[in-house]
Amino acid sequence: TAGITQAPTSQILAAGRSMTLRCTQDMRHNAMYWYRQDLGLGLRLIHYSNTAGTTGKGEVPDGYSVSRANTDDFPLTLASAVPSQTSVYFCASSEGLNTEAFFGQGTRLTVV
Amino acid sequence: KQEVTQIPAALSVPEGENLVLNCSFTDSAIYNLQWFRQDPGKGLTSLLLIQSSQREQTSGRLNASLDKSSGRSTLYIAASQPGDSATYLCAVRWIYNQGGKLIFGQGTELSVKP
Numbered sequence: 001t002a003g004i005t006q007a008p009t010s011q012i013l014a015a016g017r018s019m020t021l022r023c024t025q026d027m028r029h030n031a032m033y034w035y036r037q038d039l040g041l042g043l044r045l046i047h048y049s050n051t052a053g054t055t056g057k058g059e060v061p062d063g064y065s066v067s068r069a070n071t072d073d074f075p076l077t078l079a080s081a082v083p084s085q086t087s088v089y090f091c092a093s094s095e096g097l098n099t100e101a102f103f104g105q106g107t108r109l110t111v112v
Numbered sequence: 113k114q115e116v117t118q119i120p121a122a123l124s125v126p127e128g129e130n131l132v133l134n135c136s137f138t139d140s141a142i143y144n145l146q147w148f149r150q151d152p153g154k155g156l157t158s159l160l161l162i163q164s165s166q167r168e169q170t171s172g173r174l175n176a177s178l179d180k181s182s183g184r185s186t187l188y189i190a191a192s193q194p195g196d197s198a199t200y201l202c203a204v205r206w207i208y209n210q211g212g213k214l215i216f217g218q219g220t221e222l223s224v225k226p
Binding site for chain 2: 033045048056090092097098100101102103104105106
């Protein structure tokens with residue numbers, strides 16, 4: 001079972017450019033999440049979606065946008081990348097708001 | 113403020129030892145607590161999920177306990193092996209948080225020496 005697939009695995013991006021990180025899950029989970037992981041700061045929530053068609057802001061949403069057109073896909077877009085967005089990005093999903101969460105393998109993004 | 117704390121930040125033990133990792137959290141109004149394992153450069157692997165109504169969960173050599181009233185959880189690893197070396201993260205879902213978000217501790221980096 002694939003679970004959660006993130007693409008790309010890693011990327012070097014010039015500052016000011018835009019990029020979309022892709023996340024697809026095959027578990028038909030309702031809830032999906034984007035986290036970033038930074039040394040010393042741990043994992044922080046960027047955006048979330050409880051069901052297809054709805055999204056919400058997490059702790060660190062500035063500079064990021066998301067959409068949830070269907071159950072399976074939850075892309076994260078950086079409209080104009082800045083060096084502080086250099087991080088490892090993880091997509092996660094869960095069936096409901098109080099069920100087990102599963103994570104993808106991450107996208108390592110470097111903004112130069 | 114909702115916080116999750118994991119102590120110690122790093123732990124080194126010889127192979128075969130039983131060990132306990134600690135997680136504490138503010139406020140007992142939780143849905144559940146989940147333990148994860150993260151290998152270097154990899155994603156998070158779910159180990160155990162404890163619902164707020166449960167006291168413990170077991171999977172193989174792992175046993176996680178939850179004391180909601182005191183805001184504590186422990187992850188017990190029996191007969192540790194070098195393959196258990198990884199960072200262990202605990203994450204809490206609070207009831208009144210929008211979106212069911214997980215709030216993570218900083219993790220405990222475990223090294224099991226052969």
